[in-house]
Amino acid sequence: MKGSLKKIFFILTIIIITFISVSSIYYKNKIEEEKDYRVIKVGGDLNFPPFEYIDDNGIYTGFNVDIIRAIALRGGFEVEFYPMKWEEACKKLKNGEIDVIQGMKYTMERSKYYDFSEGYLENSQSIFVMENNYEIDSYETLRGNTVAIQEGDIAINNLKGMENINIVSTKDQEEAFKKLINGEVDAIICNTLTGVNYLDKLKVRNRIKPVDMPLNYTAYSMVVKKGNSKVLGLLNKGLKEIQKNGTYEMVYRKWFGNTNDYPKWYIKNIIKVLLIGSTIFIIIILLFYLWNDMLKDEVKKHTYKLEEANESLKKKNEHIKEEKDFREWILNSIFNGIITINDEGKITFINDMALKILNLEPKEIMHEYIYNTVIKEIFSQEGNINGSGLKEYYIEDKKIYINYNINILNENNQYCNESIISFRDVTEEKLMQETIRTKDKMESLGTLLSGIAHELRNPLTSIKTYAELLPRKYENPRFREMISIDIPKEIERLNNLINDLLEYSRPRRPFKEHINLYDVIDNLLRLINDKIHEEDTKINLNIHKEAYVFIDKNHLKQVLINLILNAIECMDKEEKIIDIYSYIVEGGIMLCISDNGPGIDGKDIGKIYNPFYTTKSYGTGLGLFVSYQLLKENGVNIYIESSENVGTTFKLYFKNVGDGNNI
Structure with a gap:
């Protein structure tokens, strides 16, 4: 019996020791797990109020911070906050x-x-x-x-x-x-x-x-x-x-x-209130049928009000139609042609002036696709209907000039592809410009006559001298050799001068070519040399002899004559100086004509290119206007710098065009 008790006691002891060991290992692991997460590192935005941010006292606070702290308090662990960028x-x-x-x-x-x-x-x-x-x-x-x-x-x-x-x-x-x-x-x-x-x-x-x-x-x-x-x-x-x-x-x-x-107790109370409210609602529904007739009367009243509103809406629609008709009347009354095109390419409106300028009938063009009409031929650029410019067009064998501008409509702040073409007939203006240009050219030509006369005398004097010596020295072989060389040369010189004069006076479109800038200016200065000496003016020429520009030669001559003569006539000092020089700029050449005259008042600079505007008692005011137009046609930009009592500088910017030399 005692032996059996000892065995039982021994087995119980082994079981207890095993249980204690297993329990120790279990709780040790559990403690280690809890220890691993006893401190949790929490990151958050450092400037995201009211959720998480650092306040004025340098304390990290916010709704999320308080929630984490509350969770940590309930979970028995600690938290460390690390505010940083998101x-x-x-x-x-x-x-x-x-x-x-x-x-x-x-x-x-x-x-x-x-x-x-x-x-x-x-x-x-x-x-x-x-x-x-x-x-x-x-x-x-x-x-x-x-x-x-x-x-x-x-x-x-x-x-x-x-x-x-x-x-x-x-x-x-x-x-x-x-x-x-x-x-x-x-x-x-x-x-x-x-x-x-x-x-x-x-x-x-x-x-x-x-x-x-x-x-x-x-x-x-x-x-x-x-x-x-x-x-x-x-x-x-x-x-x-x-x-x-x-x-x-x-x-x-x-x-x-x-x-x-909300917490559950609060939700339960809400549910109770909703149940009571539902009961009351059912009672109200039952009462609803008792005063249903009253609601019918109210419906009739509202129906009457709706009819009044409908009548008011009809009047508004009529008013909108009247406004639309009024706008169309205005568009039909203006002097510009107006055409609108929707995003499908159909013509939605064309005013009377547009029909008159283009010699069209409304039935020929309204609601037609633009690509099936003459509109595309007139206003397209490289196949696209966009941009602006001056168009030369023939209508019934009559040449007209049309100045147009095309814009994309932006309706209700939404992007769309509808376009509006605004244009006008500028044929008379174009012809007037040509007349003014010819007039100015003739005035410049008159200034050249004295220089041309001088240029003519030189070869004529040589020819006359040979003619007078011919009876006496004809037998001289050396004389015959010289006369056979010099007289044809002088005649050729006269012929070239006359050709240049005729070409200069002949009105025509720009014929652009690569020309030597130095040669053009040097020849021009010789022609107006009498005027330069008469006004006792000193000309300083500093143009590179290998500088080439791309422009109509005669147009350039006319512009330079205007600028140089204006500079000579505006100077009232004892020492009159004009500097003509050029230099390289990015993408081209800049030609400058600078004088030491009185300069231009700041309020007048914006008017100098206007036709018939002049500060001279005897001037026509056409010179700078024509010069500006000629340079524009040749793709040359002109700038002006002027200071009172210091002088004026005109700058002509010639772009590089690929061929020729630009120095």
Whole structure:
């Protein structure tokens, strides 16, 4: 018996020791597990009020911070907060440097890297613009504008799918609001509650407004690194407990002023109230049938009001039609031709002046595709109906000039492809310009006559001398050799001079060619040499002898004559100096004609190219007007620099054209 008891006692001792050992190992592992997560590292945005931010006293606070602390208190673990930039927090969680990000919206893309806790707040975003911005009133009207969004915000992915939006990333939402205030962006998209918080913080509630409905309703959750189920379990467990015991409601009230999720006892009371209310509602429904006749009378009254409104709408439609007819009458009364084309390429409107200029009938062109009409032939450039310019066109063998401009219509802030063509007949203006140009050329030609006469005398004197010596020295072989060489040369010289004179006086379109700038100016100065000496003017010529430009030679002569003679006539000093020089600029050559005259008053500079504007008592005011037109036709830009009592410089910019030399 004693032996049996000893065996039983021994077995019980072994069992107890084994149980104690196993228990020790179990609790040791459990303690180690709890120890591993006794301190949890929590990362969050350092400037995302009211959710998480560093206040003016340097304390990290906010709604998410208080929720994490409440969960930690219920779960029996400690937390360490690491405020940082949002993008930095996401990277550190992926790398395992922190355990939790305390607030993040759920997306499919983020779920690849993180595990999300139960949602504890329904979150949304809003569009904020300046109070005086009436162009942006919805999500779609963000097109064509600059929008600021915090780095890493999910709204960036949505905007990237839209066309013509310039996205500006900011380190936080406060920086985005400051860019909006400073006019660097047109709108911002941010968390709705955070945006309202910044309006108060920056004291700009009366300057900034939210537009449209809130965007991107999503659940707001805490996140852990993918696969960290232990910490996620602690978070979900603690979240349920603080929602159950009312702690969550108190935190929510502290930061947002009204409750979001309610405890069960409160929900039960609400259900009781709803049941009572339902009973009362049923009673009201029964009473409804008692005063149904009264409602019928009200319906009749409203029907009468609707009939009145319908009548008013008819009158408004008639008024709109009258306004449309009035607009068409105005368009038909103006002196410009107007044609509108819809996005399908059909002509939707053409006014009377357009029909008159183009010699068309409405039935020939209205509601026709533009590519089947003469409109395409007149106004197209390289097959496209766009741009502006001057068009030469023949209508019934009569040449006319049409000046036109084509614009894309922008209706109701939405982009469309409808076009409007505005044009007018400038044939008379064109002919008048040609007349003025010819008149100015003839005046310039008169100035050249004295120089031409001098040029004619030289070869004629040589020929006369040979003619007088011919009877006496004809037998001299050396004399006969010289006369056979010199007289044809002088005759050729006379012939070239006359040809140049005829070519200069003949009106024609520009004939562009590569010409030597030095030769043209040197020859021109010889022709007006008498005028230069008569006015006792010193000419300093500094043109590279290998400088070539691409222009009509005679047009250039006419321009240079006008500029040089104007410079000579405007100077009233004892020492009159004109500097003519050139230099290389990016893409071409700049030719300068500078004088030391009295200069031009600043208020008159804008008028100098107007026809018939002159400050000289004997001038016609056509010289600079014609010069400007000639340079424009040849693709040459002209600039003026002038200072009173210092002088005036005209600059002619010649572009490189590929052939010839440009030095």
